[in-house]
Each structure stands twice: as structure tokens, then as C-alpha cells.
Amino acid sequence: MIVVAAGSGTRLAAGAPKAFVPLDARTILEHALDGVYAARPACVVIVVPEGLTEPATRMARSRGALVVHGGDTRQRSVAAGLAALPDDVETVLVHDAARALTPPAQFAAVAAAVGPGVGVIPALPVVDTLKRVHGGAVLAPVDRAELAAAQTPQGFPKEELLAAYALAAREGVAYTDDAALFAAVGGAVRHILGSEEAFKITTPHDLERARMILSSSSSAERDIPRVGIGTDVHAFASGGTLRLAGLDWPGEPALEGHSDGDAVAHAIVDALLGAAGLGDIGQHFGTAHPEYAGAHGDVFLARTAEILAEAGFEIGNVSVQFQGNRPRFGARREEAERALSDALGGAPVAVSATTTDGLGFPGRGEGIAVTAIALVHSAR
Ligand code: CTP
Ligand code: MG
Numbered sequence: 414m415i416v417v418a419a420g421s422g423t424r425l426a427a428g429a430p431k432a433f434v435p436l437d438a439r440t441i442l443e444h445a446l447d448g449v450y451a452a453r454p455a456c457v458v459i460v461v462p463e464g465l466t467e468p469a470t471r472m473a474r475s476r477g478a479l480v481v482h483g484g485d486t487r488q489r490s491v492a493a494g495l496a497a498l499p500d501d502v503e504t505v506l507v508h509d510a511a512r513a514l515t516p517p518a519q520f521a522a523v524a525a526a527v528g529p530g531v532g533v534i535p536a537l538p539v540v541d542t543l544k545r546v547h548g549g550a551v552l553a554p555v556d557r558a559e560l561a562a563a564q565t566p567q568g569f570p571k572e573e574l575l576a577a578y579a580l581a582a583r584e585g586v587a588y589t590d591d592a593a594l595f596a597a598v599g600g601a602v603r604h605i606l607g608s609e610e611a612f613k614i615t616t617p618h619d620l621e622r623a624r625m626i627l628s629s630s631s632s633a634e635r636d637i638p639r640v641g642i643g644t645d646v647h648a649f650a651s652g653g654t655l656r657l658a659g660l661d662w663p664g665e666p667a668l669e670g671h672s673d674g675d676a677v678a679h680a681i682v683d684a685l686l687g688a689a690g691l692g693d694i695g696q697h698f699g700t701a702h703p704e705y706a707g708a709h710g711d712v713f714l715a716r717t718a719e720i721l722a723e724a725g726f727e728i729g730n731v732s733v734q735f736q737g738n739r740p741r742f743g744a745r746r747e748e749a750e751r752a753l754s755d756a757l758g759g760a761p762v763a764v765s766a767t768t769t770d771g772l773g774f775p776g777r778g779e780g781i782a783v784t785a786i787a788l789v790h791s792a793r
Contacts, residue, residue, distance in 0.1 A: 414454040414520075414566070415494035418442045418469075418510035419462045419483025424615050430462045432510040434620065437627050439725070441614060443472065444513040444627075450476055451690065452520035456502060459510075460494045475723040477696065488587060488594065492578050498571065505574055507591045508566035514623055515611040520566055522605055527568040532595045534568075535607030536561035564607040567591045573600055638729055638790040639690070643683025645676040648780035655740060657781075658733075658764055659711050659752030662740045668780065672698070676783045677764065678710025681731050681753065682717045684787035689726045714756035721789060728760035729788035735766050737781030742766040 418441075422431025432442035442459070449457060457478040461469040470480045481497045483490030491507055498505065504527045506520060519535055526533040539562055543555040567590065569577075574591065577598040581588065588594040592602045614623050653667030658677040668674030682694045691697075697720065698705045698713055705713070721728060731753070735742075742749070746764055753762040769776040 414449060414452075414456065414506045414508060415458050415460065415491060415498070416442075416445060416449055416478075416508050416510050417460045417483065417487060417490045417494065418445070419460045419490040419493075420487065420511070421462070422511075425617060425620060427617070427620065430465065431614065432461065433465065433468075436513060436620075436623055441513045441623075442469070442510045444623075445508070445510040445515070446473070446476060446478070448513075448515045448517050449508065449520065451517035452524075454506070454520070456499055458494045458497045460490045475691065475720040477692070486587065487589075488578075488581065491591060492582065495571075495575060495578055502571050504568060505571045506566040506568045509613060511613045511615065512565055512611045513614060514626060515564075515566070516608055519564075519608055519611055523566050523568040526603065526605055527570060529570055530573065530601060532567065532569040532574070532592055532600050532602040534590075534592045534602060534604050535564045535566070535611065536604040537564065537607045537609070538562075561604055562607075563590060563592060563604075564611045564613075565590075569595055569600070573598075638788050639688045639726075641684045641686065641688025641787050641789070643680040643685070643687060643694075643785045643787070644783060645679040645683070646774075646780060646782045647674045647676045648774075649778070650674075656709065657735075657740065658749035659709075659714075659756055660745060660749055665740045672705060672708045672713070673710055675710030675713075676781055677733055677735055677749075677785075678714055678753070678756070680783040680785035681733055681757075681762070681787065682710075682713050684731065684733075684785040685717050685721060685728065685789065688787045688789040689721050689724055691720060691724055711752070711756040714753065715758070718756075718758045718760075722792070725792050726789045727792040728757060729790055730761045730763070731757070731785060731787045732763045732765075733783060733785035734764075735781050735783040736769050736775040737766070738768055738775065738778050 418432030425431050427434040433440050459478050459480045460483040463482040466480050466482050479497050481493050483493050523533050539557040539560045543557050545552045577595050581594050596602050647668035650667045650669045655662035655665035656673040656675050749764050750762050
């Protein structure tokens with residue numbers, strides 16, 4: 414998905430590039446990304462004005478987005494975003510950051526309707542009576558039944574959109590949206606029903622409207638806490654020393670794993686990321702992040718707490734239970750709870766343990782299984 418946010422916002426005239434204008438405690442771009450990420454895109458490229466790539470990269474770090482700088486027209490900005498997309502992407506959605514309150518379902522509906530040779534745009538019927546005018550004169554009525562107001566995200570098969578952009582660049586032709594550019598090379602474009610909430614923040618009045626929508630909905634939504642669940646299973650290795658729940662366990666064999674195998678810490682990481690809707694452990698700490706190979710669970714926990722804080726979440730509490738014959742937890746429960754809580758920056762963590770009556774792999778002593786749940790809430 415490409416999110417274009419490189420415009421200057423001339424018509425808004427709010428003293429900063431439009432995407433960086435605040436709606437509440439957060440900017441237009443940050444709100445736009447909430448909707449984008451709620452739709453679980455495989456990859457997001459944010460296109461921002463030159464000179465703002467660094468702050469945007471910091472802001473987008475916890476989300477894992479790529480940030481590139483745009484051009485002097487929307488078309489050039491989209492082209493910059495397209496150039497940064499990974500090769501394996503098949504469907505591209507291009508979205509205006511200025512449509513900050515676009516509902517997540519609109520992204521999913523557009524993506525689902527894209528097919529070979531077919532682009533898709535969300536659009537709304539036009540409600541006003543329309544006139545063709547010239548200067549001060551009204552020339553003729555226009556049949557609004559034939560018209561629709563286009564929104565974003567607009568979705569296309571990537572290879573065909575790339576080809577269309579390459580051609581438009583060669584011919585030096587300017588288009589106002591991606592659908593027009595795609596259609597100009599013979600692509601078919603279909604429309605699905607857009608939504609009122611996806612309006613584009615263009616004028617100061619639009620900004621007021623967006624702020625009012627947020628202030629009326631957010632006071633109710635903000636206070637609803639969110640829960641997440643995480644599980645992890647690791648086999649015992651033949652040697653080494655066990656690292657579990659943030660503690661060393663001399664005399665107990667280590668667990669297998671890409672990192673230290675601390676299944677208690679890993680289950681908590683997944684529960685926290687899940688609660689905040691920020692992905693999972695593989696995405697943030699997996700094999701694509703070699704800097705975490707062999708890392709201790711505490712490092713994962715500390716970084717997870719940071720990721721949540723950057724996204725505006727506070728941790729309420731965490732409860733975690735492991736199933737296994739060993740280690741014997743009773744005597745070290747408080748120590749483990751303290752270690753895990755410290756790693757999370759102080760949030761309460763409760764640890765419990767149970768055996769499985771000899772059943773299954775934990776009962777046979779082959780490994781352990783851990784389940785964690787976490788509660789988080791908005792810090793604002
Ligand atoms: N956009 C962009 N690069 C440009 C121009 C526009 O990435 N050179 C993006 C904007 O950031 C916005 C979207 O395209 O998210 C739609 O453009 P528009 O609403 O026109 O935004 P601006 O160009 O910033 O506003 P204005 O036309 O009032 O200056
Ligand atoms: Mg513009």
C-alpha cells in the first residue's frame with residue numbers, strides 16, 4: 414500500500430504540510446495510518462515531503478512502514494512510492510493521507526475487488542444538482558446520475574500500474590488520479606461504494622469537520638481497554654541452561670529457539686502486540702531481524718513496551734501461565750514476576766504454572782507451552 418502524504422496543503426493553509434497538521438494529539442498522517450494498518454496490509458510505503466522523511470520514519474518505526482520522499486505533483490509522489498514497493502507485491506492500493514478517517518473496511522473492499530487488468534476505486538454518488546458554467550453564466554444542467562465522486566484507496570494490479578506510470582512519465586502526461594492514469598493505457602476501472610468518512614481534508618472547514626468527528630467518537634472509544642492473547646511452545650534442548658520468565662535456571666536444560674527460547678517472554682510479547690493491534694513477534698523480532706538472534710526475552714519485552722508506547726498504548730496488566738513439568742516455579746514466582754514487570758517498565762505481571770497430569774508433550778517433559786493475555790489501553 415502506498416500512502417501519499419507529500420502535498421503542501423496550500424488550500425488548508427495550516428502552517429505545515431497537510432499530513433503533518435494535528436487533528437487531536439495526533440496528525441492527519443497518524444490517523445490515516447490507523448485505518449491503513451487496521452486493514453493489515455503486507456507492506457506500507459509512506460510518501461512525505463523532502464526534509465520530513467526523518468521525523469516520518471521515527472513516527473512510522475513501530476509500524477514497520479517504509480518512508481520515501483515525494484515529488485512536486487501527486488503523480489510524481491505516487492511514482493516514488495511505487496519505486497519503493499517490494500517485488501513480491503501483486504496488488505497496490507494508493508491512498509491519500511488527507512483522507513484520514515477512511516474506514517478500514519474500505520481498504521479491504523477495494524483490495525478484494527481488484528483483478529487482472531481491473532482497477533478499483535471507491536466513489537460516492539453526487540448529491541448536489543450540477544451545472545456546467547462559464548465565467549458567471551450557467552450554461553447547462555449536468556445529469557448527476559452519470560457522475561460519481563472518486564475517493565481513495567484506489568487499487569490496481571501492480572505490474573499494470575507500474576507500466577501505466579512508466580508510460581505517463583515517458584509521455585509527460587499529467588493525471589489527477591491513479592484511475593485516470595490506469596484507464597489511459599486501456600485498463601478497466603470499476604467503482605464500489607465509498608463512504609462519507611473517507612472525505613478528503615482539503616479546506617479549513619474539512620479540518621474542523623474531521624476534528625469534530627474525532628472528538629465526538631473518541632471520548633467513548635478511547636476508554637475501552639483492549640485485550641490480546643499470545644501462546645508459545647518450545648522444546649527442551651539437550652544441554653545449555655534454561656532461560657525462562659526472565660530468569661536463569663541453573664541445572665535445567667535450555668529451550669530451543671531463534672533467540673534465548675524464553676517462551677514466557679515470547680507469549681507475553683504476542684499478547685501485548687495483539688492487544689494493541691501492532692502485529693506479532695515474528696514481524697518485529699523474527700528472522701528478518703538478525704539483530705535479535707540470541708537476544709534475551711527481556712530485550713523483546715522492553716522493545717515491545719517501547720513499540721506500544723510509540724503507538725500511544727499503556728500496558729494495564731499481563732497474566733501468563735505455562736504448562737510443563739519443570740522448572741518448579743513456586744519458589745521463584747515473585748522473582749520472575751518482578752523480572753518480567755521490570756522489563757516491561759513496571760506493568761504488573763502475574764505468572765502461574767501447571768503440569769498436565771503427564772499428558773501431551775509438556776507431560777512427557779519434551780517442552781513447555783505458554784499462554785499469556787494482556788490488557789492495554791490508550792495512553793491519551
Ligand atoms: N500529494 C503528494 N504529493 C504531492 C501532492 C499531493 O503526495 N506533490 C498527496 C497529498 O499529501 C494528499 C493527496 O496527495 O494526501 C491528495 O492531494 P491534495 O488533497 O491536493 O493535497 P495537497 O496537494 O497537499 O493540498 P493542496 O492541493 O491544497 O496544496
Ligand atoms: Mg494538491
